[in-house]
Amino acid sequence: MVEDRDPEVPGLIASLRHRAGRATxxxxxxxxxxxxxxxxxxxxxxxxxxxxRVGVLAVDPSSPFSGGAVLGDRVRMQRHAGDPGVFxxxxxxxxxxxxxxxxxxxxxxxxxxAGWDRxxxxxxxxxxxxxxxxxxxxxxxxxxxxxAGDAVQLMKAGILEIADIFVVNKAEQPGASRxxxxxxxxxxxxxxxxxxxxxxxxxxAVRGEGIDELVTAIDNHxxxxxxxxxxRSRRARRLRAEVEAIVVERAGERARRALTDGTLELDDxxxxxxxxxxxxxxxxx
Amino acid sequence: MVEDRDPEVPGLIASLRHRAGRATxxxxxxxxxxxxxxxxxxxxxxxxxxxxRVGVLAVDPSSPFSGGAVLGDRVRMQRHAGDPGVFxxxxxxxxxxxxxxxxxxxxxxxxxxAGWDRxxxxxxxxxxxxxxxxxxxxxxxxxxxxxAGDAVQLMKAGILEIADIFVVNKAEQPGASRxxxxxxxxxxxxxxxxxxxxxxxxxxAVRGEGIDELVTAIDNHxxxxxxxxxxRSRRARRLRAEVEAIVVERAGERARRALTDGTLELDDxxxxxxxxxxxxxxxxx
Numbered sequence: 001m002v003e004d005r006d007p008e009v010p011g012l013i014a015s016l017r018h019r020a021g022r023a024t025x026x027x028x029x030x031x032x033x034x035x036x037x038x039x040x041x042x043x044x045x046x047x048x049x050x051x052x053r054v055g056v057l058a059v060d061p062s063s064p065f066s067g068g069a070v071l072g073d074r075v076r077m078q079r080h081a082g083d084p085g086v087f088x089x090x091x092x093x094x095x096x097x098x099x100x101x102x103x104x105x106x107x108x109x110x111x112x113x114a115g116w117d118r119x120x121x122x123x124x125x126x127x128x129x130x131x132x133x134x135x136x137x138x139x140x141x142x143x144x145x146x147x148a149g150d151a152v153q154l155m156k157a158g159i160l161e162i163a164d165i166f167v168v169n170k171a172e173q174p175g176a177s178r179x180x181x182x183x184x185x186x187x188x189x190x191x192x193x194x195x196x197x198x199x200x201x202x203x204x205a206v207r208g209e210g211i212d213e214l215v216t217a218i219d220n221h222x223x224x225x226x227x228x229x230x231x232r233s234r235r236a237r238r239l240r241a242e243v244e245a246i247v248v249e250r251a252g253e254r255a256r257r258a259l260t261d262g263t264l265e266l267d268d269x270x271x272x273x274x275x276x277x278x279x280x281x282x283x284x285x
Numbered sequence: 286m287v288e289d290r291d292p293e294v295p296g297l298i299a300s301l302r303h304r305a306g307r308a309t310x311x312x313x314x315x316x317x318x319x320x321x322x323x324x325x326x327x328x329x330x331x332x333x334x335x336x337x338r339v340g341v342l343a344v345d346p347s348s349p350f351s352g353g354a355v356l357g358d359r360v361r362m363q364r365h366a367g368d369p370g371v372f373x374x375x376x377x378x379x380x381x382x383x384x385x386x387x388x389x390x391x392x393x394x395x396x397x398x399a400g401w402d403r404x405x406x407x408x409x410x411x412x413x414x415x416x417x418x419x420x421x422x423x424x425x426x427x428x429x430x431x432x433a434g435d436a437v438q439l440m441k442a443g444i445l446e447i448a449d450i451f452v453v454n455k456a457e458q459p460g461a462s463r464x465x466x467x468x469x470x471x472x473x474x475x476x477x478x479x480x481x482x483x484x485x486x487x488x489x490a491v492r493g494e495g496i497d498e499l500v501t502a503i504d505n506h507x508x509x510x511x512x513x514x515x516x517r518s519r520r521a522r523r524l525r526a527e528v529e530a531i532v533v534e535r536a537g538e539r540a541r542r543a544l545t546d547g548t549l550e551l552d553d554x555x556x557x558x559x560x561x562x563x564x565x566x567x568x569x570x
Contacts, residue, residue: 010563017559235557239565244540246566251536255529272520274302278295280524281531 002106003091005249009106016113023055023112026218027121027137029130029162034143035169038205039214040122044080046215047118054080055087055116059104059133060124087116101132102245105238108136134162136238138231139221141165141214144183146175160190163198165217171202171210196224258284287391288376290534294391301398308340308397311503312406312422314415314447319428320454323490324499325407329365331500332403339365340372340401344389344418345409372401386417387530390523393421419447421523423516424506426499428452429468431460445475448483450502456487456495481509543569 001009026043028036037058044054080086091103104121111119121137123130134140142163147170166187168180183200199217203210225231286294311328313321322343329339365371376388389406396404406422408415419425427448432455451472453465468485484502488495510516 014561014563017561021557021559232557239557239560239562240544242562243544243565243569244537246562247540247569248533248537250566252529252533255532259525259528272306272517272524274306275524276299276302277524277527277531278299280528281535284528284532 002103002110013106013109019113020109021112023116023119024222025108025119025121025136025138027134027140028143029123029134029140030143032124034145035205036122036143039143039167039169040120042205042208042211043120044086046211048083048085052117053085053115054118054120055111056120056122057104057107058090058122059100060092102242102249104133105136105242131162135241138225138234139164139218141167143167143169144179145170146173146179160186164196164221166198166200167214168200168202169205172204176202194228194230196221255284287388287395298391298394304398305394306397308401308404309507310393310404310406310421310423312419312425313428314408314419314425315428317409319430320490321407321428324428324452324454325405327490327493327496328405328500329371331496333368333370337402338370338400339403339405340396341405341407342389342392343375343407344385345377387527387534389418390421390527416447420526423510423519424449424503426450426452428454429464430455431458431464445471449481449506451483451485452499453485453487454490457489461487479513479515481506540569
């Protein structure tokens with residue numbers, strides 16, 4: 001329903017809102033091929049072992065060309081597919097772009113209200129839209145590999161600002177320690193607005209090595225952001241983004257309606273290039 | 286000014302609108318590494334030889350991680366950098382996503398009004414946001430290589446629907462004829478809403494082979510869409526998108542203002558998860 005922008009969603013969310021607020025959302029982002037899905041698979045296994053119910057959203061905002069990757073993700077998490085305590089859903093951009101971050105936030109709200117303890121939010125790429133999606137997470141894990149490890153690229157991507165935990169995956173490969181060291185230096189040089197400085201963990205996800213440490217780091221981060229009040233301010237920021245997205249979506253609908261139902265007729269015979277889009281917009285907004 | 290969302294842009298566009306409408310916009314899209322910039326470089330050379338002034342926008346909506354690619358593009362077109370008849374500008378997503386397609390449309394308007402005969406719009410990737418950017422083109426060229434050539438992927442990406450001309454670049458490589466044949470079959474099987482069926486050209490951009498044919502195909506397409514009235518309907522669609530983007534941008538500004546200036550106070554002490562974002566949105570839009 002959320003993905004189809006079903007008109008009943010607002011009512012549903014309003015009626016479920018008193019049930020929400022218990023789930024924690026861990027986000028996993030990183031370049032393609034960094035092993036995010038394998039990492040998700042390991043985390044799911046760990047949390048299931050503790051008896052927690054896990055909801056996973058694999059979000060692909062960037063490219064319809066990578067459709068295969070999303071499918072691959074789900075295949076990699078397949079061993080959990082029959083487990084009623086695990087819910088896995090791939091979400092891809094359907095037509096309008098800005099909508100995906102909003103749909104993700106709504107889907108997380110519903111998972112939360114439905115009693116899922118842990119939500120895992122995985123993005124397929126590391127672009128601007130992935131950053132936007134990741135803002136819905138309480139704890140953001142940035143995954144890199146020895147191959148991908150260029151700290152300068154990271155800074156460019158604005159990834160550093162959103163990282164709460166760094167994972168150097170495929171840590172058995174040459175160069176892993178160098179990447180981890182570079183990251184630690186980067187973390188050390190950065191002034192953080194919160195008392196939490198992101199740890200840098202070396203992990204071999206396919207073998208399950210370093211997963212315990214990652215789980216502990218996620219819990220520690222969660223405790224730290226509750227204590228510092230940052231969890232609350234993050235969630236307030238998220239709520240603001242949600243409100244903004246709803247206002248924007250409604251305005252877009254209003255504009256599309258006005259432009260197609262005749263309220264705002266484009267003179268199809270006149271000179272289009274002489275039309276000022278701003279004065280047309282004035283008549284809608 | 287357009288990229289910075291300068292408040293003077295609307296007035297500027299309104300005052301220049303009577304000068305606009307003469308430039309033609311060719312768009313070039315395709316996967317990374319397909320040689321789009323080399324192709325642009327060749328087209329620029331060709332058009333400059335005819336005495337036309339060429340404005341180039343290289344747009345990268347997808348990933349800050351590919352920042353290097355944009356730079357690379359500009360380097361590849363460097364030989365035209367000193368030519369006053371060529372304007373080259375890289376545009377990347379600054380923060381808000383939806384804004385880039387709108388900025389691109391406005392930048393094209395200004396290039397047009399400033400008397401540039403040819404506009405070239407290049408996108409770096411082939412995702413959903415690139416598709417959105419590409420809708421600003423009068424003629425869309427989709428570039429593939431023997432390596433990238435999977436027709437099924439294309440259809441998934443919605444690329445087929447926007448292609449006016451297919452270029453199989455690096456046609457000296459093995460597999461080029463097969464990809465070209467697959468594309469021709471795909472074109473043949475598709476019902477086109479217009480009388481124009483996209484030609485499939487084999488090109489070796491680095492050697493300039495096939496560029497004359499491409500230039501001719503662009504001209505032919507332009508003549509065909511004028512004759513069929515499709516150019517007009519495309520431009521009307523583009524104007525509608527532009528109006529919609531302005532309405533949406535303004536709504537977003539309104540929402541952000543209300544959420545920060547106290548018009549719409551989030552009760553920072555209350556239970557955030559119990560707040561219904563839809564009723565907050567009601568109070569803004």
